[in-house]
Amino acid sequence: MRPSLMRSASQLLRRRSYSSASGQPERKVAILGAAGGIGQPLSLLMKLNPLVSSLSLYDIAGTPGVAADVSHINSPAQVKGFMGEDQLGEALKGSDIVIIPAGVPRKPGMTRDDLFNINAGIVKNLCTAIAKYCPYALVNMISNPVNSTVPIAAEIFKKARTYDEKRLFGVTTLDVVRAKTFYAGKANVPVTDVNVPVVGGHAGITILPLFSQATPATNALSDEDIKALTKRTQDGGTEVVEAKAGKGSATLSMAYAGAVFANACLKGLNGVPDIIECSFVQSTVTELPFFASKVKLGKNGVEEVLGLGELSDFEKEGLENLKGELKASIEKGIKFANEN
Numbered sequence: 001m002r003p004s005l006m007r008s009a010s011q012l013l014r015r016r017s018y019s020s021a022s023g024q025p026e027r028k029v030a031i032l033g034a035a036g037g038i039g040q041p042l043s044l045l046m047k048l049n050p051l052v053s054s055l056s057l058y059d060i061a062g063t064p065g066v067a068a069d070v071s072h073i074n075s076p077a078q079v080k081g082f083m084g085e086d087q088l089g090e091a092l093k094g095s096d097i098v099i100i101p102a103g104v105p106r107k108p109g110m111t112r113d114d115l116f117n118i119n120a121g122i123v124k125n126l127c128t129a130i131a132k133y134c135p136y137a138l139v140n141m142i143s144n145p146v147n148s149t150v151p152i153a154a155e156i157f158k159k160a161r162t163y164d165e166k167r168l169f170g171v172t173t174l175d176v177v178r179a180k181t182f183y184a185g186k187a188n189v190p191v192t193d194v195n196v197p198v199v200g201g202h203a204g205i206t207i208l209p210l211f212s213q214a215t216p217a218t219n220a221l222s223d224e225d226i227k228a229l230t231k232r233t234q235d236g237g238t239e240v241v242e243a244k245a246g247k248g249s250a251t252l253s254m255a256y257a258g259a260v261f262a263n264a265c266l267k268g269l270n271g272v273p274d275i276i277e278c279s280f281v282q283s284t285v286t287e288l289p290f291f292a293s294k295v296k297l298g299k300n301g302v303e304e305v306l307g308l309g310e311l312s313d314f315e316k317e318g319l320e321n322l323k324g325e326l327k328a329s330i331e332k333g334i335k336f337a338n339e340n
């Protein structure tokens with residue numbers, strides 16, 4: 001055989017053996033709010049994920065354009081756009097993972113809780129549809145206030161008798177992404193090597209980065225440095241809201257963080273061992289019913305909610321200080337779901 005033919009035959013074989021060896025299960029991912037500031041770049045990143053075979057893009061407006069655009073990318077995921085409530089069921093059917101970045105973002109001067117009145121209703125309706133059309137999907141909740149929208153989702157699923165605490169996640173990955181970036185900059189270590197757990201919730205002081213457990217460890221940081229890093233991580237969302245000056249909140253870094261978390265869920269579903277990410281989940285780590293901590297992901301979603309490990313005195317104080325606000329936000333979500 002001519003060398004060029006031999007080369008192309010072996011390339012073909014390699015490609016074939018790669019695709020059959022990959023043997024990944026078919027996975028459908030739905031994004032609700034796919035035409036928004038987070039939704040669009042997140043759709044792009046999920047289209048690039050080789051673990052996704054079907055990508056369902058849903059929004060109340062704008063999805064035909066986003067879906068047509070993303071669908072031209074030469075990656076395996078098949079893309080479909082769905083627009084308006086009468087197409088929501090079709091968008092959701094058969095989904096393994098539903099990612100929810102639907103709802104309004106903050107403007108300068110607002111807290112995440114100021115979004116509650118609009119976003120609580122949106123999340124409630126979307127979760128009612130999830131319970132009906134894809135009750136076994138893992139739900140990745142991005143819509144704010146996460147400290148309340150996750151409890152709302154849990155109550156809606158309980159009412160529909162589909163609730164399984166292993167399948168509901170508040171996405172707090174952006175807090176981890178920020179903590180890693182800020183720590184690497186201050187400790188002068190390569191950012192790609194850094195890990196920092198972030199626990200608690202996803203708003204202001206409820207965001208508690210555990211820099212005492214950061215790796216690679218360093219003794220180059222003073223107590224003042226740790227305090228400043230903690231505050232910057234807690235205020236990371238506000239930093240972006242102010243810089244965007246009325247044009248919304250974090251979208252690109254959030255899309256990245258959402259894609260990281262969804263990829264971890266996909267790997268867990270596919271049986272890849274030792275997948276650990278921080279997430280806001282039903283929890284017994286503290287006395288609060290929901291709490292963000294390290295979570296081991298598996299074939300059914302949450303495999304194990306991991307404990308907090310050893311905390312510094314500063315972190316212990318932060319933990320006690322966050323409980324009141326987090327408890328109130330959780331209770332607000334539960335009350336809304338049961339009264340509306």
Ligand SMILES: NC(=O)c1ccc[n+]([C@@H]2O[C@H](COP(=O)([O-])OP(=O)(O)OC[C@H]3O[C@@H](n4cnc5c(N)ncnc54)[C@H](O)[C@@H]3O)[C@@H](O)[C@H]2O)c1
Binds near residue numbers: 102144251
């Ligand atoms: N968890 C986090 O770390 C994190 C980070 C950033 C932003 N957020 C939150 O994510 C949400 C979205 O932010 P954004 O910047 O993408 O906002 P955006 O306004 O740019 O996009 C939101 C999208 O949701 C859509 N939408 C509204 N109602 C809907 C419904 N009923 N069904 C489906 N889609 C609907 C809108 O049409 C829009 O396309 C906000 O609540 C924001 O606070 C969370």
Ligand SMILES: O=C(O)C[C@H](O)C(=O)O
Binds near residue numbers: 106144236238241
């Ligand atoms: O800050 C916001 O309102 C959006 C998001 O929760 C973030 O942390 O960037």
